[in-house]
Amino acid sequence: MKGILYLEDGTIYKGKGFGKIGTTVGELVFNTSMTGYQEILTDPSYAGQIITMTYPLIGNYGINKEENESSKIFAKGFVVKSISDNPSNYLSENTIDNMLKDMGVVGVYDIDTRSITKKIRKSGALKCVISNEDLSIDELKKYIKENELKGDWMKEVGTKEIIHIPGKGERVAVLDFGIKRNIIRNLKHYDCDITIFPYGSSYEEIIEAKPAGVFLSNGPGNPKEAVEGIETVKKLVGKLPIFGICMGHQILALALGGDTYKMKFGHRGGNHGVYDKETDKAYITAQNHGYAVDGKSVEEKDMIITHVNLNDGTVEGMRHSKLPIFSVQFHPEGAPGPGDSAYLFDKFINQIKEEM
Known part of the structure; x- marks a missing residue:
């Protein structure tokens, strides 16, 4: 499944898709934590945002019900370098891919997250659209223009x-x-x-x-x-x-x-x-x-x-x-x-x- 990230400044990052099949718009931000991806995703403070993880491997110790910080994922999307489909942890009950599917969140991986982080540090947080529906660039441009970012979540x-x-x-x-x-x-x-x-x-x-x-x-x-x-x-x-x-x-x-x-x-x-x-x-x-x-x-x-x-x-x-x-x-x-x-x-x- 193909994945793509399109920034409001016209920058394009191509990769692969995971999680829910779909397209979503949000404010692109980065998180520097090396662990805790499940708590980060379920933190309500990320509502309306698309999270990029700077740590390259996500999902390696799986998902369990005890680590959620709220009832669902309020973030609009998830962008990572690499995902693990074979988590290793005695508490693991699920994979990161299945978690995003279950909670209806679009994900993109095999993306140059280092480049994205450097761009955000230089330009500031940016509006972006991510998709794993194989949309054209023109369709993504239209999508990002027609979908405004909300203020009061x-x-x-x-x-x-x-x-x-x-x-x-x-x-x-x-x-x-x-x-x-x-x-x-x-x-x-x-x-x-x-x-x-x-x-x-x-x-x-x-x-x-x-x-x-x-x-x-x-x-x-x-x-x-x-x-x-x-x-x-x-x-x-x-x-x-x-x-x-x-x-x-x-x-x-x-x-x-x-x-x-x-x-x-x-x-x-x-x-x-x-x-x-x-x-x-x-x-x-x-x-x-x-x-x-x-x-x-x-x-x-x-x-x-x-x-x-x-x-x-x-x-x-x-x-x-x-x-x-x-x-x-x-x-x-x-x-x-x-x-x-x-x-x-x-x-x-x-x-x-x-x-x-």
């Missing part, structure tokens, strides 16, 4: 109803912008009494649950599109301890009156160095984001920058100078990636206890 990827997970510990309200399961696992580790609220939940609905703290989750898309979420967080500021991760970090910045901006190609992978200014320590972190917080804009709103990226100096964490509010751009829960910064969940729980 947060309304689609999160829960549609309030979910309560009982626990004997602190009561935590989770605002779901596209949360990963491993974040919930981390909160359950502390035996938190968790209530997960859908995107667009009001301040009144959240307060009615009588939480002792609020968690703002990760999620896909442009944080400025989350108008309802930003307004809700504005009302929560000063009322309860708040901890935000990734999209939650960006939404918190906007709710406080700060600003965010689209990065050239973002940070995606499990090997990003972050410096914690307050502990004078560096951590390797997992990341997945295409937007960042404008540091100067939040410093003017009583926020202190606590973490910075060691590669480009972008804001990776902040805390309020007076209120029990903090957030990070990276993923302390990993999955995939290191758990070096899991101490941040301790910090959140301790802040809740101090405020009670």
Whole structure:
């Protein structure tokens, strides 16, 4: 089965197809993780995007039900150098090819992923179309022009109803912008009494649950599109301890009156160095984001920058100078990636206890 990738700038990459037979358009991004392809594919933060893996061999240890970070694949497509049809792992239950077929996701392999990554680093994230339907170049050009990229995926990827997970510990309200399961696992580790609220939940609905703290989750898309979420967080500021991760970090910045901006190609992978200014320590972190917080804009709103990226100096964490509010751009829960910064969940729980 033939496969092809066509970029909006006219660049063409030819290879072979796998997964669902079809054609799809999305924002082409790259991830530098060497393992964790299943968690990456099922991370809701990739909604609307076509993922290129820089590591050359994908699928070698198979697929299993336990490693999914959500109920399905929200990414639009998957681009890799090489796939394995004979995975070797005692937990393996499926192949990467069958997983994409089962979840209706188009894949292309035998593509020069190194060239694609270098192009994205130079030009920025690009709109592209991938197909394994043997379409002509003219058909691909027409397809990419007729299909626009959506902005607000947060309304689609999160829960549609309030979910309560009982626990004997602190009561935590989770605002779901596209949360990963491993974040919930981390909160359950502390035996938190968790209530997960859908995107667009009001301040009144959240307060009615009588939480002792609020968690703002990760999620896909442009944080400025989350108008309802930003307004809700504005009302929560000063009322309860708040901890935000990734999209939650960006939404918190906007709710406080700060600003965010689209990065050239973002940070995606499990090997990003972050410096914690307050502990004078560096951590390797997992990341997945295409937007960042404008540091100067939040410093003017009583926020202190606590973490910075060691590669480009972008804001990776902040805390309020007076209120029990903090957030990070990276993923302390990993999955995939290191758990070096899991101490941040301790910090959140301790802040809740101090405020009670």
